[in-house]
Amino acid sequence: MKYAIGIDVGGHNIEAGLVDGDGKLLESRNVKVLDRSPTSVIDQVADLAKELIKLSPEKPLGIGCGVPGIINSAEGLVLKSPNFPKWSEFPVMATISERVGLPVVIDNDANFYALGECWVGAGREYRNMILLTLGTGIGGGIIIDETIFHGDVGFAGEVGHMTIEMSGEECDLGWKGDWENYAASRAFSTLVKLLGDGERNSFLKVNSLDPKNLAPELMAKLAGDGDETALKLWGMFGEFLGTGIASLINILGITTFVIGGGIAESWELFIQGTRKGIARHTYQENIDRLILERAELKDSAGIVGSAYGAFTAFSE
Amino acid sequence: MKYAIGIDVGGHNIEAGLVDGDGKLLESRNVKVLDRSPTSVIDQVADLAKELIKLSPEKPLGIGCGVPGIINSAEGLVLKSPNFPKWSEFPVMATISERVGLPVVIDNDANFYALGECWVGAGREYRNMILLTLGTGIGGGIIIDETIFHGDVGFAGEVGHMTIEMSGEECDLGWKGDWENYAASRAFSTLVKLLGDGERNSFLKVNSLDPKNLAPELMAKLAGDGDETALKLWGMFGEFLGTGIASLINILGITTFVIGGGIAESWELFIQGTRKGIARHTYQENIDRLILERAELKDSAGIVGSAYGAFTAFSE
Numbered sequence: 345m346k347y348a349i350g351i352d353v354g355g356h357n358i359e360a361g362l363v364d365g366d367g368k369l370l371e372s373r374n375v376k377v378l379d380r381s382p383t384s385v386i387d388q389v390a391d392l393a394k395e396l397i398k399l400s401p402e403k404p405l406g407i408g409c410g411v412p413g414i415i416n417s418a419e420g421l422v423l424k425s426p427n428f429p430k431w432s433e434f435p436v437m438a439t440i441s442e443r444v445g446l447p448v449v450i451d452n453d454a455n456f457y458a459l460g461e462c463w464v465g466a467g468r469e470y471r472n473m474i475l476l477t478l479g480t481g482i483g484g485g486i487i488i489d490e491t492i493f494h495g496d497v498g499f500a501g502e503v504g505h506m507t508i509e510m511s512g513e514e515c516d517l518g519w520k521g522d523w524e525n526y527a528a529s530r531a532f533s534t535l536v537k538l539l540g541d542g543e544r545n546s547f548l549k550v551n552s553l554d555p556k557n558l559a560p561e562l563m564a565k566l567a568g569d570g571d572e573t574a575l576k577l578w579g580m581f582g583e584f585l586g587t588g589i590a591s592l593i594n595i596l597g598i599t600t601f602v603i604g605g606g607i608a609e610s611w612e613l614f615i616q617g618t619r620k621g622i623a624r625h626t627y628q629e630n631i632d633r634l635i636l637e638r639a640e641l642k643d644s645a646g647i648v649g650s651a652y653g654a655f656t657a658f659s660e
Numbered sequence: 661m662k663y664a665i666g667i668d669v670g671g672h673n674i675e676a677g678l679v680d681g682d683g684k685l686l687e688s689r690n691v692k693v694l695d696r697s698p699t700s701v702i703d704q705v706a707d708l709a710k711e712l713i714k715l716s717p718e719k720p721l722g723i724g725c726g727v728p729g730i731i732n733s734a735e736g737l738v739l740k741s742p743n744f745p746k747w748s749e750f751p752v753m754a755t756i757s758e759r760v761g762l763p764v765v766i767d768n769d770a771n772f773y774a775l776g777e778c779w780v781g782a783g784r785e786y787r788n789m790i791l792l793t794l795g796t797g798i799g800g801g802i803i804i805d806e807t808i809f810h811g812d813v814g815f816a817g818e819v820g821h822m823t824i825e826m827s828g829e830e831c832d833l834g835w836k837g838d839w840e841n842y843a844a845s846r847a848f849s850t851l852v853k854l855l856g857d858g859e860r861n862s863f864l865k866v867n868s869l870d871p872k873n874l875a876p877e878l879m880a881k882l883a884g885d886g887d888e889t890a891l892k893l894w895g896m897f898g899e900f901l902g903t904g905i906a907s908l909i910n911i912l913g914i915t916t917f918v919i920g921g922g923i924a925e926s927w928e929l930f931i932q933g934t935r936k937g938i939a940r941h942t943y944q945e946n947i948d949r950l951i952l953e954r955a956e957l958k959d960s961a962g963i964v965g966s967a968y969g970a971f972t973a974f975s976e
Contacts, residue, residue, distance in 0.1 A: 414943075423945065424945065472811070495912050495913015497913070498913065499943065499946055500911070500912055502910040503910065503911050505907075505910040506907035506911055507824055507903050507906065507907050508823055508824070509825060509837075510825045510828075510842075511827070512826075521825075522941075587823050587826055591823050594821040595819050595911060596809075596911075597809075597811020598811050598816075599812060624835060625821065625836070625838075627740070629739065629815065633812065
């Protein structure tokens with residue numbers, strides 16, 4: 345059996361684990377980020393890796409390390425990361441590798457997450473798949489032939505920024521009509537404006553809601569309590585989600601989607617709308633072949649996917 | 661020197677040519693489609709191929725045949741073609757190959773066009789590129805690592821059907837807000853509705869225009885004559901074109917675009933708007949790397965690209 349180390353660096357926590365060649369997570373660790381400078385985080389990453397190496401039945405073949413942001417995986421550089429602005433152009437891959445004495449591959453966290461789902465999660469039967477994470481934005485990981493697709497230098501998969509409503513709302517980068525305004529955490533503040541005045545005002549008043557702060561968890565609770573307008577808004581959310589998925593299908597000709605992220609917990613509230621949105625915007629042949637799955641790996645996804653990145657990069 | 665035959669089957673004409681390994685078109689033929697049934701077209705294709713084989717200095721290594729529609733290139737089948745509805749599931753590749761005695765590869769015509777531009781046209785310096793053809797719709801050919809990207813079974817590249825304005829106009833398939841409603845031949849009928857009433861009515865009246873029939877050629881003529889509103893509409897056209905290109909960049913991380921099709925003749929009228937649209941919807945790093953080129957191969961693109969399909973498929 346071969347072993348690899350998977351590390352998932354987040355803005356607040358670093359998760360690390362030892363994973364075997366069957367995708368089984370043998371050991372895991374979770375520490376808080378002490379300081380977001382590259383040297384400090386790399387210290388923590390190196391310490392976690394060394395600890396896990398000692399626990400491994402044999403020397404792991406390498407380390408996969410996921411980082412939020414846009415990564416040039418081929419060169420091992422972080423090109424752009426809102427969470428880690430100082431990491432830009434820092435030799436992350438080379439520095440970790442030197443410190444730990446193992447080969448290292450770095451990539452965007454959503455890309456490794458996608459790879460994990462394709463390896464031992466909901467996408468394991470498919471060679472091509474797209475992972476969508478529904479959270480603050482819509483993250484994407486495109487897997488072609490069981491391999492992460494990076495585009496020219498690493499900017500592929502920024503699917504949340506595709507324009508779905510050119511005359512619509514701006515995203516947090518100031519770009520108008522982005523998909524993630526309509527089908528991620530801030531969606532409900534956008535969607536509520538599309539209701540009739542009467543319905544909107546009554547919905548906000550009865551439930552004492554701030555229209556700028558309609559969190560998905562709150563909206564899920566209201567829908568669970570049977571609020572008709574909340575249910576309708578989830579239907580709209582689903583339809584916008586599906587419309588964007590149809591665009592990805594039309595562009596990429598890939599019909600397998602695995603959906604994760606916190607909002608995927610409300611699957612039953614939006615998935616019918618999603619299927620409707622897809623059906624309205626693509627060919628029947630694509631609809632017939634459509635696979636929509638919930639992500640399966642949950643908390644271990646980042647670690648397992650990152651480890652698989654190492655397996656694929658460093659296995660002979 | 662090696663030789664291959666490229667054939668481009670259109671709804672009205674079949675173009676065929678003998679192409680050498682440097683991409684030079686040595687001989688070409690053009691015949692009218694007599695009857696759109698698969699057997700009749702394949703008779704014509706086989707006759708053209710046999711004629712060109714006789715003219716070749718040595719036996720060509722194979723035939724590439726482009727067909728409008730959605731093609732399963734791996735199996736050599738036409739899955740869906742509005743121009744050739746009876747071709748669905750007909751063994752096109754196998755039948756031509758049997759009739760002519762050479763190996764055959766078939767693909768979507770825009771895919772072969774893209775391949776030709778990547779080989780000896782405007783995309784020759786790039787390994788990844790996206791060809792867009794601006795005509796009745798927006799056709800797309802996605803080239804990754806100098807190879808046509810097909811998606812799961814051949815439905816990739818239907819970029820004209822991505823949703824850019826969910827609340828907007830329907831395309832001819834009844835799908836709402838498709839990109840090709842805003843940046844292909846029917847765009848001006850859509851865009852004119854976005855003008856203020858006064859400007860629209862005056863523009864239509866002064867030029868005696870039917871708002872449902874604002875052909876790009878006519879609009880180019882008016883813009884060439886200095887009509888302010890026509891110039892403004894071309895700017896809007898460009899901006900919608902650029903917004904969709906930005907979405908493709910955000911999804912695929914590819915920043916090289918080659919633009920062909922009849923409307924590309926009006927390049928100077930829309931390209932500034934296109935750059936503006938792109939700049940508003942993607943990262944500065946992508947804008948810095950952006951390459952926008954006019955297609956170079958013109959009339960021979962289909963033949964040369966199809967021949968290159970044969971070179972890549974059948975060279976050892």
